[in-house]
Amino acid sequence: MPETTFREALRQTLREELLEDERVVLMGEDIGAYGGSYAVTKGFLDEFGPDRIRDTPISESVVVGCGIGAAMGGLRPVVELMTINFSLLAFDQIVNNASKLYYMSGGQINVPLVIRMASGAGSQLGAQHSHSLEGWYAHIPGLKVAVPYTPADARGLLKTAMRDPNPVIFIEHTALYARKGDVPDGDYRIPFGQAEVYREGKDVTLIGYSGSVYQANGAADLLAKEGAEAEVINLRTLRPLDVETIVASVRKTHRAVVVEDDWKFGGFAGEIATIIMEQAFDDLDAPVARVCGADVPMPYAKELERAALPNERQIADAALELV
Amino acid sequence: MPETTFREALRQTLREELLEDERVVLMGEDIGAYGGSYAVTKGFLDEFGPDRIRDTPISESVVVGCGIGAAMGGLRPVVELMTINFSLLAFDQIVNNASKLYYMSGGQINVPLVIRMASGAGSQLGAQHSHSLEGWYAHIPGLKVAVPYTPADARGLLKTAMRDPNPVIFIEHTALYARKGDVPDGDYRIPFGQAEVYREGKDVTLIGYSGSVYQANGAADLLAKEGAEAEVINLRTLRPLDVETIVASVRKTHRAVVVEDDWKFGGFAGEIATIIMEQAFDDLDAPVARVCGADVPMPYAKELERAALPNERQIADAALELV
Amino acid sequence: MTQLADKPPVKELDKGQRIDLLRQMMLIRRFEEKAAEMYARQRIAGFLHLYIGEEAVGVGAIAALNDDDYLVTHYRDHGHALARGSDPGRVMAELFGKDTGVSRGKGGSMHLFDAQRFFMGGYAIVAGHLPLACGLALASKQLGNGRITVCIFGDGAVNEGEFHEALNLAVVWKLPVIFLCENNFYGMGTDIRQVSAVIEVYKRAQAYAMPAEQVDGMDVLAMYEATQRVARAVRAGDGPVFLEAITYRFRGHSMADPEFYRGKDEVQEWRKHDPIEGFRRTLADEGVLDDAHHQALQADIEEVVNEATRFAEESPFPRPEALYENVYKEGEA
Amino acid sequence: MTQLADKPPVKELDKGQRIDLLRQMMLIRRFEEKAAEMYARQRIAGFLHLYIGEEAVGVGAIAALNDDDYLVTHYRDHGHALARGSDPGRVMAELFGKDTGVSRGKGGSMHLFDAQRFFMGGYAIVAGHLPLACGLALASKQLGNGRITVCIFGDGAVNEGEFHEALNLAVVWKLPVIFLCENNFYGMGTDIRQVSAVIEVYKRAQAYAMPAEQVDGMDVLAMYEATQRVARAVRAGDGPVFLEAITYRFRGHSMADPEFYRGKDEVQEWRKHDPIEGFRRTLADEGVLDDAHHQALQADIEEVVNEATRFAEESPFPRPEALYENVYKEGEA
Ligand SMILES: Cc1ncc(C[n+]2csc(CCOP(=O)(O)OP(=O)(O)O)c2C)c(N)n1
Numbered sequence A, B: 001m002p003e004t005t006f007r008e009a010l011r012q013t014l015r016e017e018l019l020e021d022e023r024v025v026l027m028g029e030d031i032g033a034y035g036g037s038y039a040v041t042k043g044f045l046d047e048f049g050p051d052r053i054r055d056t057p058i059s060e061s062v063v064v065g066c067g068i069g070a071a072m073g074g075l076r077p078v079v080e081l082m083t084i085n086f087s088l089l090a091f092d093q094i095v096n097n098a099s100k101l102y103y104m105s106g107g108q109i110n111v112p113l114v115i116r117m118a119s120g121a122g123s124q125l126g127a128q129h130s131h132s133l134e135g136w137y138a139h140i141p142g143l144k145v146a147v148p149y150t151p152a153d154a155r156g157l158l159k160t161a162m163r164d165p166n167p168v169i170f171i172e173h174t175a176l177y178a179r180k181g182d183v184p185d186g187d188y189r190i191p192f193g194q195a196e197v198y199r200e201g202k203d204v205t206l207i208g209y210s211g212s213v214y215q216a217n218g219a220a221d222l223l224a225k226e227g228a229e230a231e232v233i234n235l236r237t238l239r240p241l242d243v244e245t246i247v248a249s250v251r252k253t254h255r256a257v258v259v260e261d262d263w264k265f266g267g268f269a270g271e272i273a274t275i276i277m278e279q280a281f282d283d284l285d286a287p288v289a290r291v292c293g294a295d296v297p298m299p300y301a302k303e304l305e306r307a308a309l310p311n312e313r314q315i316a317d318a319a320l321e322l323v
Numbered sequence C, D: 001m002t003q004l005a006d007k008p009p010v011k012e013l014d015k016g017q018r019i020d021l022l023r024q025m026m027l028i029r030r031f032e033e034k035a036a037e038m039y040a041r042q043r044i045a046g047f048l049h050l051y052i053g054e055e056a057v058g059v060g061a062i063a064a065l066n067d068d069d070y071l072v073t074h075y076r077d078h079g080h081a082l083a084r085g086s087d088p089g090r091v092m093a094e095l096f097g098k099d100t101g102v103s104r105g106k107g108g109s110m111h112l113f114d115a116q117r118f119f120m121g122g123y124a125i126v127a128g129h130l131p132l133a134c135g136l137a138l139a140s141k142q143l144g145n146g147r148i149t150v151c152i153f154g155d156g157a158v159n160e161g162e163f164h165e166a167l168n169l170a171v172v173w174k175l176p177v178i179f180l181c182e183n184n185f186y187g188m189g190t191d192i193r194q195v196s197a198v199i200e201v202y203k204r205a206q207a208y209a210m211p212a213e214q215v216d217g218m219d220v221l222a223m224y225e226a227t228q229r230v231a232r233a234v235r236a237g238d239g240p241v242f243l244e245a246i247t248y249r250f251r252g253h254s255m256a257d258p259e260f261y262r263g264k265d266e267v268q269e270w271r272k273h274d275p276i277e278g279f280r281r282t283l284a285d286e287g288v289l290d291d292a293h294h295q296a297l298q299a300d301i302e303e304v305v306n307e308a309t310r311f312a313e314e315s316p317f318p319r320p321e322a323l324y325e326n327v328y329k330e331g332e333a
């Protein structure tokens, strides 16, 4: 199990898929000559050529729509949308075509498409470039949504995504690209809908996904110093969601805090909290708490941005209030 | 208080605004020569002329963006997006420009824009034309979201929207246009963030908005026959949300059912349920229940569509399970 | 199954083939008149967009394609599905929302699908299917299966951003696509002159240096000729081509349309150019089709449409469990 | 405050005015060199897109506008704000994320706003501001205030659907807008030849029958001349005009750019056409500006930039409470 970065895990996995299956084609802005805005596709253009590594115009809607059509036509396209912010311009294609084709056609046409996008805030990119909207994709029947946290997740979930006959939204938090971890090689796949108990504990359950598992785990460290054992859950996929693992943990700890970078109001954290209430109401000693992004467009100024995002201390305090 | 339809209430209110303020301009597809796809703007082109009643190309993104710019430039535009389904094509303009300009500019530029859109399913329009996505708009800081149920709501909320210095998403459920009710005339305004207790009861609180208040109320009728008094809440606006009225009711009834046409998973009903848990945990005798749309793209076939939408019986049964 | 050979030039069409073009147009006309009747009788609901008046466009163009060339179109799709050979009974059953419908009753009028016939669907978001056409064409190019993709849309779709993005990408990647615009001068109730900076739609293609031409969409042979000719070039790898078919919709936009926006006289004027009556006369003048033969055709079509309606009527509705089927495909891609 | 009178034709610019054009370009250049330095010293974070090499475009165009004409631009906006007269100190403070910044530290480099100067913002979604330009122009037209709107964007923006929708609407509604494309041949790391069907960007405007021309974006007087001329027509109500400025970015796309996608030689070639050095030589040759005067200008600008940096450095960060301010405007519209 060689140690490698989240970025490199993605790169190696994509490379393997390109080598293994001629039908795999990558499309996106600046994935070729530039090497990928987050360098995930670096070197691919030289190795696989312009037919399979396709630099696109800045036209998100047709890039995604073309990926959908290519999947309908027998390819295994991987579309890179650079960041989730730009996916808003391709929203109609994802919501109205990708997610609905199999159903609308009465099962005749499926869309084996992977759409990768960087997500999250934290590097002062301002209001228009700091969204965390994966919860919106999780809302849509017909889509699957993968939210890797570790480099191993990145590899295992991407392998699974590449073999799924349905459209998969693949979220890459920008804060994770440079982080290292052990990554199994070979045909390592993580099934969708199986969360990971990232850390065991008995006093409170901290639930996160993608980047927010990091803050949840940091909060668990603080809590450990302060005498509480927190269990940390890394969801790995939002749709399907591993309700069993979540509920089993809460049955044990009787308390839960959901951590999400996105805005709290109307966000996905509310779904998790509600499911816990629905399925473990009598096991709860306190209401499920949410620690999420501040209800404001993301400000540029460093300290304001920091204050707008969930941090270890807030999470730990929220947990302590429940205990 | 003359009785009139939801459609006519909107029409009269818009007409008054056009007469009262030269800066009011309407833009949208087929609002002029065609008379509006739901006839809300019927006759306006003749009365106010093509400068103020602007038929647009089928270009949702620029139509909304032009509305934003016009608001920045001193007009009071009202954009009609025909239906919420097409708003997905203008999503970037709404999320990245309309909602963020006041904040990004440090308070220099505000956007007094009203964006009207028909929403909801129920007339066999199929998967691409049957969305209920108002919950997504409610998720976005910087926007306000009005969801009228009665003709009086339609007038009172639209009057308020027209005077709000911020962008307002105004949702019109297609099932409501032909429904009648008393509508106060004169300068009747309903403040945002004030829900209506549509019907009083002591045993359970049924929470709905826009079209779903109708099913909630129908369920209350069933429950009345079955010996339970349900309180029905008409939210009127989703952002700002009247948490007080919701919580006060639940403190009284100790039980709540949230009704929403939209998909349950990751939907707005989860937000309401979570807020109730957060603020009335000890008052709850049972977990908050949700009755929402089925987790599928909307099918065309009549019976399948009916089965995909929340109905009175389901709501009543959900309520009875709590009692 | 790929047939790399192209369809014959228009002048090589024999009598039978030309009569079949007429027959197809007559079938579509009759089928939709019946559908309108069934809508009034509430057997059909939702939006129903009739193709009546525009039959020559789809029939002429689709006849000039290979059976395995991809077709994607907008919600005004009955004529396109029938021209592609979909079973009238299964199409009518779809409008009825029956389990035997081409889309198992889940799509409805706006979402006919017949993948076996490479009919990749009718789409209800204006211009939303143009990007899909690029993708289908990219797949064919990459897989070398010799297929081309024909994408049909209306004059109203031309002002959507996706039109622009799709045409640019198709040229940049030299994709085998024919963009076929059915210009009937109105987008719902909006006159193209009110909303388009340039109303000769084919000229829009200049911005992408894409070959483009205008065709008489009321003349089925003109449609066949142009499509057959450009299909050869596109299949040969010369890149995308744009065709603008000038046509007219005799009925309202959908069943609900009050038609405030156009005069009855304008409609009457166009009805004089009825593509079916016109082509029937041509064939009669050429002695290809006499009245007796024409009446036989009518009778035959009447029977087909009645049979299709009976089939739809008698077919079962989807089972309740169908609601949750086909959301996700199982297994591996 | 509306000044209906247009700016003078280029040949009527006096020495002072022409020297000021040079001065503005020099200021922008120096300002950004300092910003890059401050970025390296981590006073500035996020994305920082330098305008270095392209100064003549913004300076020439903006000088030809009235002070109350609206300006909207993309994220590469420092030069445009400074040319519009925004205070260098407040612009630098914005880059530092300070409360004294033009956007109170909430916008950052990509979102400079100075509404007092009718500078309606820098936007970070490619082509996302073109629709706003249509709206501002519609408002001016409707209110009759005589203002025009200038919308600046890059060559990469022309393949976005919003470009298409905005140009079409502007023509259909005859809106007073100048669409100014800064064609520097690259969209981030993508060569325009790889992604645009037609690389002479101004020709894209033909699809909307919009008057369009190409201008030498390395020549400040050419930019002034073209903008002043078309601004008159646009203000007179003739409808929108499209200008393509041929220019080049000397630095990377942003501070992070490894520049794999273009050769050093290409960059060197373009640096020979430095708009500032070129115009300085012209003014020297014409005897308008001697070395002493030029050095004085440099010294003066050095002082302005240092002062701006000092101001930014010493300004306070936003108060914590600022996080929740300016989400909603209170009161009535
Ligand atoms: C994106 C989008 N906007 C608006 C609509 C509503 N709508 C349905 S059909 C139509 C007119 C389309 O006209 P055209 O493309 O000319 O096709 P035609 O109906 O004339 O065949 C409109 C505006 C839609 N379906 N999708």
Ligand SMILES: Cc1ncc(C[n+]2csc(CCOP(=O)(O)OP(=O)(O)O)c2C)c(N)n1
Pocket (backbone or CB within 6 Å): A029, A058, A060, A082, A086, A089, D076, D124, D125, D126, D127, D153, D154, D155, D156, D157, D158, D182, D184, D186, D187, D188, D253
């Ligand atoms: C909609 C959208 N897609 C992608 C990006 C990422 N991006 C930022 S700048 C840029 C290149 C834009 O190039 P151009 O318009 O030529 O402007 P330039 O940077 O050359 O001045 C891209 C792709 C974005 N900001 N917005």
Ligand SMILES: [Mg+2]
Pocket (backbone or CB within 6 Å): C154, C155, C156, C182, C183, C184, C185, C186, C187, C188
């Ligand atoms: Mg049309």
Ligand SMILES: [Mg+2]
Pocket (backbone or CB within 6 Å): D154, D155, D156, D182, D183, D184, D185, D186, D187, D188
């Ligand atoms: Mg560029």
